[in-house]
Amino acid sequence: MYTGRAYRLLESHGIRVGERVVVRTSTGEHRGILMPRYELADDRHLVIKLKSGYNVGVGIERIVSIARDEEGEGVEEERIGKGRGIDEQSLRVGVGGGVHHGKDRVxxxxxxxxxxxxxxxxxxxxxxxxxxxxxxxxxxxxxxxxxxxxxxxxxxxxxxxxxxxxxxxxxxxxxxxxxxxxxxxxxxxxxxxxxxxxxxxxxxxxxxxxxxxxxxxxxxxxxxxxxxxxxxxxxxxxxxxxxxxxxxxxxxxxxxxxxxxxxxxxxxxxxxxxxxxxxxxxxxxxxxxxxxxxxxxxxxxxxxxxxxxxxxxxxxxRSRFDGRVALIKFHPGFDPGIIGYLIGKGYRGLVLEGTGLGHVSKGCFNAIRDAVDSMLVCMTSQCIWGRLRMTVYETGRDLLRIGVIPLDTLPETALTKTMWVLANSTSLDEARSMLLSEMAMEFK
Amino acid sequence: MYTGRAYRLLESHGIRVGERVVVRTSTGEHRGILMPRYELADDRHLVIKLKSGYNVGVGIERIVSIARDEEGEGVEEERIGKGRGIDEQSLRVGVGGGVHHGKDRVxxxxxxxxxxxxxxxxxxxxxxxxxxxxxxxxxxxxxxxxxxxxxxxxxxxxxxxxxxxxxxxxxxxxxxxxxxxxxxxxxxxxxxxxxxxxxxxxxxxxxxxxxxxxxxxxxxxxxxxxxxxxxxxxxxxxxxxxxxxxxxxxxxxxxxxxxxxxxxxxxxxxxxxxxxxxxxxxxxxxxxxxxxxxxxxxxxxxxxxxxxxxxxxxxxxRSRFDGRVALIKFHPGFDPGIIGYLIGKGYRGLVLEGTGLGHVSKGCFNAIRDAVDSMLVCMTSQCIWGRLRMTVYETGRDLLRIGVIPLDTLPETALTKTMWVLANSTSLDEARSMLLSEMAMEFK
CATH class of the missing domain: 3.40.50.1170 (L-asparaginase, N-terminal domain)
Known part of the structure; x- marks a missing residue:
């Protein structure tokens, strides 16, 4: 997993990831396990896991010697000399946790x-x-x-x-x-x-x-x-x-x-x-x-x-959400009784993931008519891409007339927005008008 | 909408789509409305809607003359001469409906x-x-x-x-x-x-x-x-x-x-x-x-x-399907009571559209435990792309242990297959083993 210069250094010393090593630099010594690196472009550091559990990055150009640590299990804590190199220091900032204030640092x-x-x-x-x-x-x-x-x-x-x-x-x-x-x-x-x-x-x-x-x-x-x-x-x-x-x-x-x-x-x-x-x-x-x-x-x-x-x-x-909202994907053979179940359970919102431009079957119309009395019923599309357009076909126009709210957002976003507006409004009417106002670049 | 040669012919005669035209070819005459063409590469035909309601395609190279039909509303039926050109004939085959048998034609x-x-x-x-x-x-x-x-x-x-x-x-x-x-x-x-x-x-x-x-x-x-x-x-x-x-x-x-x-x-x-x-x-x-x-x-x-x-x-x-199968998309805040509702209604199959590699929340486990006794419970992923892999994380392994069937297909395909296997098997065990056998290139 090491590349470039780091790889060549390890290769030349016959050292592999996972082995215990002792690394000496101009400013001190580190003992620990050679850790794998992640696939980054940086080939200028080795990472050593110390006995403390912390990892330290060691700049390759600072390494004076590297060897397998034959002392085995008894890995010693690292010993760092006084005059730490910038490179080692910068890699250790923040390891101890907590805020590190600095006037000109982000x-x-x-x-x-x-x-x-x-x-x-x-x-x-x-x-x-x-x-x-x-x-x-x-x-x-x-x-x-x-x-x-x-x-x-x-x-x-x-x-x-x-x-x-x-x-x-x-x-x-x-x-x-x-x-x-x-x-x-x-x-x-x-x-x-x-x-x-x-x-x-x-x-x-x-x-x-x-x-x-x-x-x-x-x-x-x-x-x-x-x-x-x-x-x-x-x-x-x-x-x-x-x-x-x-x-x-x-x-x-x-x-x-x-x-x-x-x-x-x-x-x-x-x-x-x-x-x-x-x-x-x-x-x-x-x-x-x-x-x-x-x-x-x-x-x-x-x-x-x-x-x-x-x-x-x-x-x-405003951190509150109303969990009484369901996201329901429509499909052929879909049972409108599920909508009835949600009405009975006191749900306040239903986001339908309809087909195409925003459709569900005629067989769902009655259940949706019942639902709109007590909850927000929103339409999105399971196509994922493309605009919701409920005025093109009879089905869409019928659903709009019944009171379905067209939400031209991702279905997942429609769910979270409906949960949020219901928790942050005082009536279904207010919630509905909040749904139709863009708040966070959510509309396509 | 006409392009190339057809466009130039119409342009040179000042004729536009929707106008009544009279077109004479070497073999006859057509009167009717010039229809729009669809966006095809073919620029060698005009399409004329005849009084009969049928459309006829006229090969441009056969046209002797074309003019706006000044007779107005009273469009006459087309008159075709005896020696029909191949081109016109081929375009009219099949208009009358019914099978047109031909020994060497598909x-x-x-x-x-x-x-x-x-x-x-x-x-x-x-x-x-x-x-x-x-x-x-x-x-x-x-x-x-x-x-x-x-x-x-x-x-x-x-x-x-x-x-x-x-x-x-x-x-x-x-x-x-x-x-x-x-x-x-x-x-x-x-x-x-x-x-x-x-x-x-x-x-x-x-x-x-x-x-x-x-x-x-x-x-x-x-x-x-x-x-x-x-x-x-x-x-x-x-x-x-x-x-x-x-x-x-x-x-x-x-x-x-x-x-x-x-x-x-x-x-x-x-x-x-x-x-x-x-x-x-x-x-x-x-x-x-x-x-x-x-x-x-x-x-x-x-x-x-x-x-x-x-x-x-x-x-x-084998044309039968068992409609008692639901496709349910899991989402944060999903109510496992919906699964209970399906059990109560006598459903025989449930296709879950889970997250990621095939997951639902721990909160659903009990409802799924109840469901697997009486129905097939299958897992798919709402990610759409990528393989289902339920052995990677604890959640997936737990669900497999509970008896969830991993279906590495599109969720929509999992739904139709589950409906089909239930209608074409004699037990849940047989249905389960059919689900896990590939039948129509459905596995990813």
Missing amino acids: RLAMISTGGTIASRIDYRTGGVKAALTADELYSIVPELSSIAYMDAEVLMQEYSENLTPMHWSMMAERVGEKVLQGYDGVIVAHGTDTMHYTSSALSFALQNLPVPVVLVGAQRSSDRPSSDAATNLIGAALFAANADAAGVFVAMHNDRSDGRIAVHVGTRVRKNHTSSRDAFRSIDMEPAALVDLNTREIKMDSNLGIMGRDTSRRPLI | RLAMISTGGTIASRIDYRTGGVKAALTADELYSIVPELSSIAYMDAEVLMQEYSENLTPMHWSMMAERVGEKVLQGYDGVIVAHGTDTMHYTSSALSFALQNLPVPVVLVGAQRSSDRPSSDAATNLIGAALFAANADAAGVFVAMHNDRSDGRIAVHVGTRVRKNHTSSRDAFRSIDMEPAALVDLNTREIKMDSNLGIMGRDTSRRPLI
């Missing part, structure tokens, strides 16, 4: 919520377990310290399929606090399964943001050689620290190489692949930005009208 | 089921209505007659959002009859909204086919200038008549130009855009074939293992 908050990006392989079961703390995660991506001071904390440890609207509220509140504390950006490490639901939920809960809030995940766990955890995190941090942008975003690989991270608008992104690195895609729009990991350049799409960064802007934080 | 059956491809604008309401019969449809696409003898009939007239498993059974039976009658291919004109559900349903109901069955639709109605009805039909007919392929396919535009029609495997295709011509996409595979409308060349993808045409092959026709 400060980012990182909130870990679980998922693959914060997980590692459980060698006992062979599967993947949520296990890494945010600090550990940070310690294995030493490059982050060259981007900003980082304050990392664990808010929760959940696979994202287990997250509920209650968890969105917790995240919105914690992120809101960080924003009010004056951080220059907030990174939320998140499982990828429902990251796009959360990003759209936070987009409504956290409006008028002064700085970027960037959700980031990984498709492969951070101790797998092909992990995208490190590169996604670096891309997210570069954007959060430097982009002239504010709002809620998702940062993930733009393609299957490691060169570029795409930053998507939080309400317009979807996980479109079960496993590939570039699973997340902006739908019916371009990504807000591309971050080049080699040059560290951020290319914003200036046509999209992304709000700029403005630390004097006061955020609107 | 015969296709066309079954119309409704939808945009068989619809036109209702100028009263401004919307689109299902109205055209298959014969009318055929008469406005005279190019079809140069491809094959066509036997066209109307089986039903439904927007596809109104179709149910019962309609799939009707279609399977009618298509099956046509196959047994020895047609060289069958075209099913269908609404696009649920065409991919129907194509997968027919893929299970009609196995071991000797010839191709091609579903075809249109994203814009056939009397709109930008209609894709004619080009899709021509592509479908070229494939059904000439391709060395058997099975169930969907033929629609490959891209936003008019040059190529993509032919997709019936179980691996999805409507991915609400309105664009290239809405239908093969998922995680290439299209089975591309049909070039200009050269009429069919380029099969030989890597896919598509079954070849073999008129001695005996089809397996």
Whole structure:
């Protein structure tokens, strides 16, 4: 996994990843396990896991000698000389956790919520377990310290399929606090399964943001050689620290190489692949930005009208969601009795994922007529791409007449918005008019 | 809408689409309304709508004179001389309906089921209505007659959002009859909204086919200038008549130009855009074939293992579906009570559209435990692209232990297959093992 100069150094000494090594530099000595590197362009550092559990990055040009550490199990703590080299120092900043204030350095908050990006392989079961703390995660991506001071904390440890609207509220509140504390950006490490639901939920809960809030995940766990955890995190941090942008975003690989991270608008992104690195895609729009990991350049799409960064802007934080909303995908043979079930359970919202331009069968009309009396019934399309257009065909016009609300957004975004407007309005009429007002670039 | 030579001819005579014209050829005379052409490469024909309602195509090189018909409203029936030109004749074959047997010509059956491809604008309401019969449809696409003898009939007239498993059974039976009658291919004109559900349903109901069955639709109605009805039909007919392929396919535009029609495997295709011509996409595979409308060349993808045409092959026709199967999309805040509702209603199958590699929240586990006693519970992924992999994370392994069946197919295909296996098996165990056997190229 080491490349270029680092690879040649290790090769020439016959040292392999996972072996105990002792590395001497001009300023001190490190003993520990040689860790794998992630697929980054950087071939100028070795990473050594110390007995303390922390990882240290050692600049290759500073290495005086490297050898297998024959002392075996009894690995000693590292010994660092007095005159630390800049290179080693910079790689260790932030490892101890906590905010590292600096007058002229950017400060980012990182909130870990679980998922693959914060997980590692459980060698006992062979599967993947949520296990890494945010600090550990940070310690294995030493490059982050060259981007900003980082304050990392664990808010929760959940696979994202287990997250509920209650968890969105917790995240919105914690992120809101960080924003009010004056951080220059907030990174939320998140499982990828429902990251796009959360990003759209936070987009409504956290409006008028002064700085970027960037959700980031990984498709492969951070101790797998092909992990995208490190590169996604670096891309997210570069954007959060430097982009002239504010709002809620998702940062993930733009393609299957490691060169570029795409930053998507939080309400317009979807996980479109079960496993590939570039699973997340902006739908019916371009990504807000591309971050080049080699040059560290951020290319914003200036046509999209992304709000700029403005630390004097006061955020609107409204973190409540009404969970009594269902997202229902229509299909041939769909049983309208499910709508009746939701009415009976006191649901207040129903987002239909209809076919084509926004259709369901005539057989559903009566159930929908019953539903509109007591809840918001919204239409979206299971096609995923393309505009909702309910005036073209008889079916759509009939549904509009019945009182179905056309929501020209992703179905997942329609769900989170409906949950949010219901919790932040005093009547169905008010909620309906909020639904039809654009709040977070959610309309196609 | 006329191009090239046809355009220049009309331009030089100052004649516009919609005007009454009289056209004389070396063999006769036509009076009627100059119809718009569809966006085809063919610039060698004018289309005239006769008083009879039929359209006739007139080869430009045969035209002796053309003029605006100043007789106004009283358009006369066409008068054709004795020695009809080949060109005119070929364009009129089939207009009268019924099978036109010819010893050495390919015969296709066309079954119309409704939808945009068989619809036109209702100028009263401004919307689109299902109205055209298959014969009318055929008469406005005279190019079809140069491809094959066509036997066209109307089986039903439904927007596809109104179709149910019962309609799939009707279609399977009618298509099956046509196959047994020895047609060289069958075209099913269908609404696009649920065409991919129907194509997968027919893929299970009609196995071991000797010839191709091609579903075809249109994203814009056939009397709109930008209609894709004619080009899709021509592509479908070229494939059904000439391709060395058997099975169930969907033929629609490959891209936003008019040059190529993509032919997709019936179980691996999805409507991915609400309105664009290239809405239908093969998922995680290439299209089975591309049909070039200009050269009429069919380029099969030989890597896919598509079954070849073999008129001695005996089809397996099993047209029944069990409608007691639901497709449920999981989402944050999903109410497992819906699963309880389905159990109570006597459902026999549940296809979950889970997140990522095939996950739902822990909160659903108990409801799924209850469900597996009385029904098949299958998992698919709402990501759409990528393999289902339920062994990677704890959540997936837990669900497998509970008895969830991993179905590495599109969710829509999982639904139709589950409905089909339940109607064609005698026990849940048998149905389960049928689910896990590939039948129609449905596995990714």
